[in-house]
Amino acid sequence: MRISLTRAADEAGLSVDLPSLAATHQLAATLTLWLAPGDLVALSGDLGSGKTAFARALIRALADDPHIEVPSPTFSLMVGYDLPRGRVVHADFYRVADPEELVEIGWEDQSHDAIAIVEWPERAGGALRAERLDIAMELAPDLGPDGRRARLTGGGAFAARLDRLHVSEVLVEASGFGAAERHHMQGDASTRSYARLVLPDRSAILMNAPRRPDGPPVRRGLPYSRLAHLAEDVRAFVAVARGLRAEGFSAPEIYAADLDRGLLLIEDLGDAGVIQGSPPEPIKARYEAAIDVLAALHGRRLPNVLPIAPQSEHVLPPYGTEALLIEVELMLDWYLPFRHIAIDQVVREEFVLLWRNALAPTLDEPQTWVLRDYHSPNLLWLAEREGLARVGLIDFQDAVMGPAAYDVVSLAQDARLDIPESLELHLLGHYVRQRRGADPGFDARSFAHLYALLGAQRATKILGIFARLNLRDGKPNYLRHLPRIRRYLTRCLGHQELGSLRTWYEAVLPAKDFQT
Secondary structure, eight states: OOOOEEEOTTSSSEEEEEOSHHHHHHHHHHHHTTOOTTOEEEEEOSTTSSHHHHHHHHHHHHHTOTTOOOOOOTTTSEEEEEETTEEEEEEEOTTOOSTTHHHHTTHHHHHTTSEEEEESGGGGTTOSOSSSEEEEEEEOGGGOTTOEEEEEEEOTTHHHHHHHHHHHHHHHHHTTOTTOEEEEEOOOSSSOEEEEEEOSSOEEEEEEOOOOOOOSEEETTEEHHHHTTOOOSTHHHHHHHHHHHHTTOBOOOEEEEETTTTEEEEEOOOSOBSEETTTTEEOHHHHHHHHHHHHHHHTSOOOSEEEEETTEEEEOOBOOHHHHHHHHHHIIIIIHHHTTOOOOHHHHHHHHHHHHHHTGGGGGSOOEEEOSOOSGGGEEEOTTSOGGGGEEEOOOTTOEEEOTHHHHHHHHTOTTSOOOHHHHHHHHHHHHHHHHHHOTTOOHHHHHHHHHHHHHHHHHHHHHHHHHHHHTTOOGGGGGGHHHHHHHHHHHHTSGGGHHHHHHHHHHSOGGGGOO
């Protein structure tokens, strides 16, 4: 079903014709990509204008379940739903005579951090926040017996989001996916969001990746993202995707892009991964194939400048000592406070000095593409392809030039999945054999040292990141991975050349953190 969002005559919002219930469902599905916990959708219009039908379609789209029961809240005033994307509250204020009644029914508590959908918002007076999406519904007999017309207006910061929605729909339409079904996809820990666009014969992924704010300066007047070389817009993704494809690897093809707004329509590589079961376990053959990809990549001479578009290039930054250090300091800034561990400036400076000395060997290593998030959530299995192309690659926009061992650690010490030590050792041996087969001079002993070193660096960083996701971003689900990360850290710090670092960790962290 194709719908068309057009600028309203006064330019203040968007207008869309809905000739059928199917069109209403399409509009609801389109909006789900742009909604997040804490958002408010206010539905206004006369009796019979289609508010409840739209609310029902929106809740079903948010649930990704067309059969979920969605009763009208006319008499109960509010109905809540706990969905995979978070809590959704559907309210009908038609029977509210005084806005003070909202306090009595617990509106503030029920709608906090939920996607709130409100019919008859005008009955709430000034109790509803101004930053919201207003949708005014009206009958449209000129469109047919079931015709409706909707006008969408964004209040506050939602106005910019509504503009992005319109631009994205223009991009989708121009790419031939205007009639596609929309399915929201579970995203990652970033601010990016995704939707799968499905036609009868093909599909694509819409990536909504607004430019990442720099954040406050943390050192030398620079924000963390600049110091750690994190991509701040989609240009890096486009460049690295095209670079990987030029080398014969399965990164998504870029179908269409609005680089300034951070909107991409890309190839859908499916959802078959390299893990299976519940709880998930690694599929050994697929992990071996993923190691083959790394061995092949690391054996090539690769450029550090990649084209984005005509007369536009992306330079892969060096994954040098300063970037590696700012990452491990996340442990000091976030993980230690999370564990209620206080340290003085002397202990902090000792930590930084130990790490600076430990990282010195990485400066002499051959530099290659480090994709940085090379682990199970970002690896897809393309059974219909052959050889190295069977492994689909996504989420590589933070790629840098650095030591090869880092991505091997990312895979063999998966932050979100238990990797048995026996499988880890098998993968390392497999990687070394592949590298030696291509280059008899490959130094396995040096690689083992760098693997342990960068494994300890990565585990230290991730402990800080997961603590930050909990403390700063309100995402406690990542805390369940901390025991696994601590086990990896213990394993890596056991390497004979990392003794000084291990002594610091054992002195500062609780002893149980080092139980394997």
